[in-house]
Amino acid sequence: MVNYRDKAKRVDKVVDEITASGTEAIAVRADLTDPAAVQAMFSQLRHAFGRLDLLVLNASGGMERGVDPGYALRLNRDAQLQVLECARPLMPAGSRVVFVTSHQAHFHGSKPGIDQYEPVAHSKRAGETRCASESRNWLNTASAWWSSPAT
Numbered sequence: 001m002v003n004y005r006d007k008a009k010r011v012d013k014v015v016d017e018i019t020a021s022g023t024e025a026i027a028v029r030a031d032l033t034d035p036a037a038v039q040a041m042f043s044q045l046r047h048a049f050g051r052l053d054l055l056v057l058n059a060s061g062g063m064e065r066g067v068d069p070g071y072a073l074r075l076n077r078d079a080q081l082q083v084l085e086c087a088r089p090l091m092p093a094g095s096r097v098v099f100v101t102s103h104q105a106h107f108h109g110s111k112p113g114i115d116q117y118e119p120v121a122h123s124k125r126a127g128e129t130r131c132a133s134e135s136r137n138w139l140n141t142a143s144a145w146w147s148s149p150a151t
Helices: 008-020 035-050 073-088 115-139
Strands: 001-003 027-029 054-057 096-099
Touching: 001 008, 001 073, 008 027, 008 115, 027 035, 073 096, 073 115, 096 115
Parallel strands: 001 027, 054 096
Antiparallel strands: none
């Protein structure tokens, strides 16, 4: 399943490339900052595939024109965690999560960054921090599927 919010042509190309390789794929449109849309997306995934072996968190935003100041945190931190929570019941032992971030975000607060990117770097770093914190909590539960690199 490939999620997208607005760029249908791009996702159609990705899905076509996946299916051309012999693998089944679907595109699902969902705004990850909308909890109902995220729930619906995972319902589609459950119906189509029954499980999730690999989750790549690659959503990013916050520099778009006209978005409110809190949008970057809602997408780059809060939505990522909600997606993880919705994915967990579908992820069997051995499943993996990849959280894509940026160099600027990873070193936010410890190295100089680009002023215009500040809201995104801050929000992505907050997402990294929260995901790392949650992974420690998840490792202490029965669903210890999360693997985290050493920090």
